[in-house]
Amino acid sequence: MRLCLGMLAVAGLWVAPLFADEAGGTAAGTSPDSAAASPADQNGKGDAETVPARRELFRGKVVRLADALKRRKVTAFSEIEDQVVLETADGRLIPIVPDWRGRAFFQDQRLRDREVELVGYQPEKTPYLKVLMVFTADEKGERQYTDYWCDICAIPMYEIKPCDCCQGPIRLRFQPRELPEYVEQGGESSARTSDR
Numbered sequence: 001m002r003l004c005l006g007m008l009a010v011a012g013l014w015v016a017p018l019f020a021d022e023a024g025g026t027a028a029g030t031s032p033d034s035a036a037a038s039p040a041d042q043n044g045k046g047d048a049e050t051v052p053a054r055r056e057l058f059r060g061k062v063v064r065l066a067d068a069l070k071r072r073k074v075t076a077f078s079e080i081e082d083q084v085v086l087e088t089a090d091g092r093l094i095p096i097v098p099d100w101r102g103r104a105f106f107q108d109q110r111l112r113d114r115e116v117e118l119v120g121y122q123p124e125k126t127p128y129l130k131v132l133m134v135f136t137a138d139e140k141g142e143r144q145y146t147d148y149w150c151d152i153c154a155i156p157m158y159e160i161k162p163c164d165c166c167q168g169p170i171r172l173r174f175q176p177r178e179l180p181e182y183v184e185q186g187g188e189s190s191a192r193t194s195d196r
């Protein structure tokens with residue numbers, strides 16, 4: 001494995017979403033629900049937003065907004081083309097913010113038009129979803145934490161781009177993993193599903 005600055009920076013990105021403890025310290029020692037800066041902020045790439053304490057589970061399929069509107073007989077001009085939305089089981093459309101984690105849905109057709117579970121939050125007074133973690137289901141329906149991975153450098157990434165470290169190609173990666181406890185514990189009341 002090669003060592004480089006990119007690896008160190010991205011290692012931080014990788015650990016943070018897993019333990020939801022982006023503010024620093026050990027995962028065991030702090031509450032996963034404490035407010036914290038997003039990993040992107042720590043990496044110097046973000047805007048100065050903070051992640052609110054309440055993170056929720058959003059279920060549905062990410063689709064192109066243009067397609068979703070067409071199905072609803074809503075016509076729109078081409079400016080709408082780039083936007084993608086989470087379409088929940090009850091047909092609500094929640095636009096995704098193309099940030100460090102949401103951007104992959106704009107880039108990667110493989111992540112769209114399939115069942116996903118997204119851990120994230122909606123910034124106050126906006127309809128938008130800021131995605132923090134992405135889960136997909138494999139063909140057997142098993143939950144898979146989903147990100148990108150460089151096999152040479154063994155580092156995760158969250159959008160399609162040359163590897164931060166070796167500049168080589170990266171691949172979409174699926175890892176069997178359960179949802180984080182802080183969204184599981186919220187039960188149905190915190191899951192934005194067809195039930196509401």
Ligand SMILES: [Zn+2]
Nearest residue numbers: 150153163166
């Ligand atoms: Zn690499």
